[in-house]
Amino acid sequence: MEPVKIGLLGLGTVGGGTVSVLTRNAEEIARRAGRGIRISIAAAKEYNPDAIRGLDQIDRITDDAFEVVADPEVEIIIELIGGYSPARELVLMAIDNGKHVVTANKALIALHGNEIFAAAQAKGVTVAFEAAVAGGIPIIKAVREGLAANQIEWVAGIINGTGNFILTEMRDKGRDFSDVLKEAQRLGYAESDPAFDVEGIDAAHKLTILSSIAFGIPLQFDKVYIEGITKIEQQDVGYAGELGYRIKHLGITRRTDNGIELRVHPTLIPGRRLIAHVDGVMNAVLVKGDAVGPTLYYGAGAGSEPTASAVIADVVDIVRALTSDPENRVPHLAFQPNELSDVSILPMTEVETAYYLRMQAVDRPGVLAEVSRILGALNISIEAILQKEPVNGAIHVPVIFLTQRVKERYMNEAIRQIVNLDCIEGEVTRIRLESLL
Numbered sequence: 307m308e309p310v311k312i313g314l315l316g317l318g319t320v321g322g323g324t325v326s327v328l329t330r331n332a333e334e335i336a337r338r339a340g341r342g343i344r345i346s347i348a349a350a351k352e353y354n355p356d357a358i359r360g361l362d363q364i365d366r367i368t369d370d371a372f373e374v375v376a377d378p379e380v381e382i383i384i385e386l387i388g389g390y391s392p393a394r395e396l397v398l399m400a401i402d403n404g405k406h407v408v409t410a411n412k413a414l415i416a417l418h419g420n421e422i423f424a425a426a427q428a429k430g431v432t433v434a435f436e437a438a439v440a441g442g443i444p445i446i447k448a449v450r451e452g453l454a455a456n457q458i459e460w461v462a463g464i465i466n467g468t469g470n471f472i473l474t475e476m477r478d479k480g481r482d483f484s485d486v487l488k489e490a491q492r493l494g495y496a497e498s499d500p501a502f503d504v505e506g507i508d509a510a511h512k513l514t515i516l517s518s519i520a521f522g523i524p525l526q527f528d529k530v531y532i533e534g535i536t537k538i539e540q541q542d543v544g545y546a547g548e549l550g551y552r553i554k555h556l557g558i559t560r561r562t563d564n565g566i567e568l569r570v571h572p573t574l575i576p577g578r579r580l581i582a583h584v585d586g587v588m589n590a591v592l593v594k595g596d597a598v599g600p601t602l603y604y605g606a607g608a609g610s611e612p613t614a615s616a617v618i619a620d621v622v623d624i625v626r627a628l629t630s631d632p633e634n635r636v637p638h639l640a641f642q643p644n645e646l647s648d649v650s651i652l653p654m655t656e657v658e659t660a661y662y663l664r665m666q667a668v669d670r671p672g673v674l675a676e677v678s679r680i681l682g683a684l685n686i687s688i689e690a691i692l693q694k695e696p697v698n699g700a701i702h703v704p705v706i707f708l709t710q711r712v713k714e715r716y717m718n719e720a721i722r723q724i725v726n727l728d729c730i731e732g733e734v735t736r737i738r739l740e741s742l743l
Contacts (some may be wrong), residue, residue: 545662680727
C-alpha cells in the first residue's frame with residue numbers, strides 16, 4: 307500500500323521536530339498506523355537545514371504554503387505556522403480541497419475553531435489539534451476519549467511553561483519577577499514580547515479548547531477572564547509558603563448550576579496537592595470526573611519533539627480512520643456537533659472562590675478589626691490572618707487575610723471599601739485560592 311502523503315506548513319521548532327521524529331521512527335509509526343507516512347512537500351519562508359534531521363526525505367520544499375495546500379496528491383496537511391493569518395485561510399482552503407488537517411495552533415482553534423470544525427464537518431474531513439494544548443501531554447485525547455464515560459466537573463491546569471518557570475524561580479530562589487523574566491527570555495522560554503505568556507493569553511487559548519471538550523460547549527475565547535502574573539511580588543510567594551500554599555498560574559474551568567466558569571489567573575493552591583509541585587517549564591492538567599475522580603496529566607508543555615509527538619499521534623489517528631465513515635469519527639469537540647450545549651459562561655463577578663488579600667496597614671491597634679468589620683458586613687468569612695512585624699521602625703506593616711469562598715462581586719466591594727480606609731496604604735493585592743478537591 308502506498309504511503310500517505312503529507313503536506314507540512316512550517317519548518318520551525320515544531321516543524322523541524324516533526325520531520326525528525328517522523329523520519330527517525332518511520333517504521334514504528336507505520337506499524338501503528340497500518341500504512342507508511344511520508345512528507346512529500348513542505349513550505350517554509352526560512353529554516354535551518356543543519357538543525358533538522360530527515361530533510362532529505364522530503365520530495366520538495368517551497369516557500370509557498372498555498373502550493374502545498376493545493377497539491378492534489380497530499381491527503382493530510384500539518385499546519386505549524388502559528389498565528390491567525392494566513393493559518394486560517396490555509397486551513398479552510400485545505401478543508402475545501404478535501405484534505406484532513408493537523409495543527410498545533412491553539413490561537414487559531416480558540417478563535418476560529420467553530421468555523422473550522424463546521425467546514426470540516428460539511429466536507430467529511432478531520433481537523434486534529436492535540437498539540438494545541440499542553441504540548442506533548444495527550445490531554446485532548448484523555449478528556450475527549452479516555453474520560454468519555456464521565457460528566458466532567460472541573461479542569462484546572464498549569465498550561466504555560468514560561469509563567470510556571472518564573473513563579474518557580476521566585477519561590478525557590480527568592481528572585482523578583484522582572485529578574486526571572488529576563489532569564490526566561492535569555493533561555494528561550496519567553497519571547498522578546500512576553501505578553502502572551504505572562505499576561506495569560508496563551509493559557510486562555512488552551513483553556514478555551516479544554517472547556518469546550520470537557521463540557522460540550524462552543525469555543526468562546528472572548529468570554530475567558532484573563533489575569534497575568536506581572537503583579538505577583540516575591541513577598542506574596544513567600545507569604546503563601548508560610549501559610550502552606552504555592553502560587554501557580556492556573557487555567558480553571560468548572561461546571562456550576564448557574565453556568566460554566568472560564569478563567570485564567572494566579573492561584574494559591576495547597577502545598578500538599580500534587581499539581582503544586584509541578585515546577586519549571588513543565589505543564590500539568592488536573593481533571594475531575596464524576597466517575598473517575600481527580601486525574602492528573604503531567605509532561606512537557608512545549609518543545610520541538612514533545613510537541614511533534616502529539617502532532618504525529620494525530621496524523622496516525624487520521625491515517626487509521628481514512629477509510630471510515632466520516633459520521634462515525636471521533637467528534638472534534640468530543641460531543642456530536644448537533645449536541646453542543648448553549649450553557650452560558652459565568653461573568654467573573656459571579657464566580658465563587660476563596661481569596662488571599664495582602665495590604666499595607668498602619669501599625670496600630672484596631673486596624674485588623676476595621677478590615678474584619680468590612681469583610682463581616684459582606685458575609686466574607688476569614689480563614690486565617692498573618693501580620694508581619696514592622697521592619698526598621700516602619701509605619702506600615704504587611705497584613706495578609708485568607709478568606710473562605712465568596713462570590714467575586716462581594717470581594718470587589720470589600721476591596722473597594724478597604725482601600726478607602728485611612729489606615730491602609732496603597733492597593734490591596736488579591737490572589738484567588740482554590741483547594742482543587
